[in-house]
Amino acid sequence: MTCRFSIRLWNICIASLCKARLLKKAEAVIIDGIRIGYLPDVVTYNTLVAAYCRFVGVDEAYLVLSRMREAGVKPDVITYNSLIAGAARHSLPSRSLDFFEEMLKIGIDPNVWSYNTLMHCLFKSGYPEVAYKFFLDMISKNVHPSPFTYNTLLNGLCKSGHARNALKLLRSLERRGFSAEIVTYNTIIDGLCKAGMYGAAKRILTEIGESSHSPNAITYTTIMKCCFRSGKFKQGLEVFAAMMDKGYTSDVFGYCTIISALIKMGMIVEAHSCTDEMLKNGIGLDMACYNTLIYMYCKEGKMSTAFQVLNEVVEAGLESDEYTHSILVDGLCKTGSVDGAYKYLERMEARGFNSNLVAYNSLLDGLCKVGKLDAALELFNKMQVKDSFTYASLLHGLCKAGRFRLASKHMRTCLREGISVLASAQRAVVSGLRSSGLKRDAVKLRAAIRTARILRC
Template identity: 25%
Template sequence: MPAIWSSRTMAFTRSSKTFFFSFNLLQRRTCSSSTSQPQPQPFNAETICRILSANPTSTVDASLANIPVQMSPDLAVDVLKKLSNAGVLALSFFRWVEKQQGFKHTTESFHELIESLGKIRQFKMIWTLLAEMNRKKLLTRETFSLVSRRYARARKVKEAVEAFEKMEQYGMKPQVSDFNRLIDVLCKSKSVEKAHEVFDKMRMRKIVPDLKTYTILLEGWGTQGNLLRVDEIRREMESEGFEPDVVTYGIVMNAYCKAKKYDSAVGFYHEMVEKGVRPSPHIYCTLINGLGSDKRLHEALQFFEMSKASGFPPEGPTYNAVVGAYCWSTKMEDAYRVVGEMKELGIGPTSRTYDIILHHLIKAQRNQEAYLIFRRMSSEFGCEPSVSTYEIMVRMFCNEGRLEMAMEVWDQMKSKGILPGMHMFSSLIGSLCNESKVDEACRYFQEMLDMGIRPPAQLFSSFKQALIYEGMENTAIHFAVKLDKLRKTPLIA
């Protein structure tokens, strides 16, 4: 065990030294700037998250004890959003902030906490929060939709439907809009068959589906690539008197693109135009994405030119699709040129734009170029990397076996107050185990547990085997006990 704690101490020193230097400098500048009228410190959500993540073993009360910040409901929501991947820390912050003088939580802050607790499957705690929301008259129909979504994401489909049905216990009779949200939740969680069952149950209760109901179900089957069901829903919609609109056509085109039936998708475009339905930017984006991924660059660019002539203002997603189309055809210089156009038009680039470029550079084994683009994102391009951007880079260095670089990127991410999710932990811990760097693997595994994230069974099995191979059976037992405790012990308010 000493090796574990020494490596954790070194990592804490490395990741927090820069922050605390900046923090102390900020304090000195603030104190010396005005003796008669001290200015409030510019603490925002990012700064607060940086403080909290710098030492996860410290309590929130201790970490924020000397922070002179006026906490507003909007700021609390922003912090909770950034703590989305750290359910335990999010709960601690939630309880700390409600003790601040004059502060009252809103429905939105409860929803953000439910979101982060759902990621670590703390459903008992979630129902405790719902009871609290009910007492404070903050419960909404969207609350039950959110709980259902978290259950569905955790592959607890039965519980997702039961959570929806509990609405009536709280005096809310389900309406068509509520059924639409549940069907949407199930479809997006790849439980489309169950969503269709809910759709049938809804009709049995004499609740008439609307256009949105059919659209959601159509999109669900389309995402699954089930073109037979897509055509079936289309025919049913028309028999119920719902004329296909631009949204319907967009969903059908997307379904055919996912099934790699690009000619059929283009055919639906022409059918739509013939019926007098004006194509939307989303339609063009769908076709550019699909044709671009099939390396039909010339056709993708034709639809891009059509989109520009359509009269709609330029949109970032459409330009991202063009960037992707050039990347699929390995025309990186053209992709960079489009990024320049986005900047001139004031519609980007965003971190999503760079994620597309980085993905294709790494796929083409141009890793050095990818790292250079990543390093220049915030300093030269004015675009901060997102958690998915950092995940791409960490995975790249892990696959290269350059674990020091992976950990350096990780520390850079943490210094910006961005917290990793389960997939990032899995990539880094798995790679450290493969390279027999078990002390470092222990440090990150402990950090994952501190955040309340339960590792996948496969990851823990590999981690345990690596410890046993290095003669660290006691450490393996120690983590097995901690993990078991995390699984069985619900969080308390």
């Protein structure tokens, strides 16, 4: 006979191996234990189920249940909670529902974590209505929700685009005595901001200040992002100032958001001051922040400084991305160095960098503006992906050079491929055909535009 304490130590050993992802060794320890008289219990098998769910797959974890039954060990609610969580982790809502139904069928009553995990999976997979039905089912079966239940429900509603309903639910819960934590408030504020409900988000911030809770850096940063996204730069800066007054130190993301907003407002001096403050606070720069700095110097026309920052990126051991090179190509074009932009792009491609559409569009627009149409057409033909901005740049360039028939030809191609042509480009080509005496071509092009518009509808 073995004592219970020995079984506990055996299970701890198996759990340690599972946490280290050494599942084969854990299985070997179980086999060796059985040989010397240890009998696995439900804890042993639950440990295996959880490990297979996390590190291998739900199907492999489910196979453990047949071994449990063969050993005369009945699965419990923890077993099925692990399976539901595993399905949720792999975004398999149908499997989560299957496990939940199977649990009910064999007479195991789900607990609060069964419902929490299932609702989280359903919200995450895009089934908010079904998730809410399980919340109501939970209430009807007298399973008492935990604070995590409410946070799951509110977060799920916000993430699925139902921020208004989430706010109504929060008010209803508060009337019933629910005390929201700062995490809950941040979730609601984020959902309201993404739904464009800035006023409601600001009222929540005021409520937090009047309650026993205090807004944290995440609260301020969320509202700040909302302000900048909706073009309310002044309000965004006020929120940032309030955060600093409260003694919070923004992270690199917050500073980059502020610097980008200041640049868009043309407040370059303030952007530099913010950058200096960030560096003074000892905040390390990531690639997103370096891109923001490069964009700032390109906006100022200081291309040499922008390339110095690029050198710092290399020295810091970071890898520049497509966005970095797109900013530099656009900056070179805006400062009139179109040839330099072309050479830079060729150099990057030679090093294995795949130019994205933004970089190509910037270069094409730059070539058209300086009248290098042959080079622009060559680049246009080289591009495998084109959008409305690609065609708009080329059409305006051709019209500026008086090559209206060629512009009309490319516009027809654009319409046939189902790409929307900017209204300004349409007007430029049609007006150009008319003014150059090609009225019949103008009529045909107008008819093609009307046809394309009807087909899109």
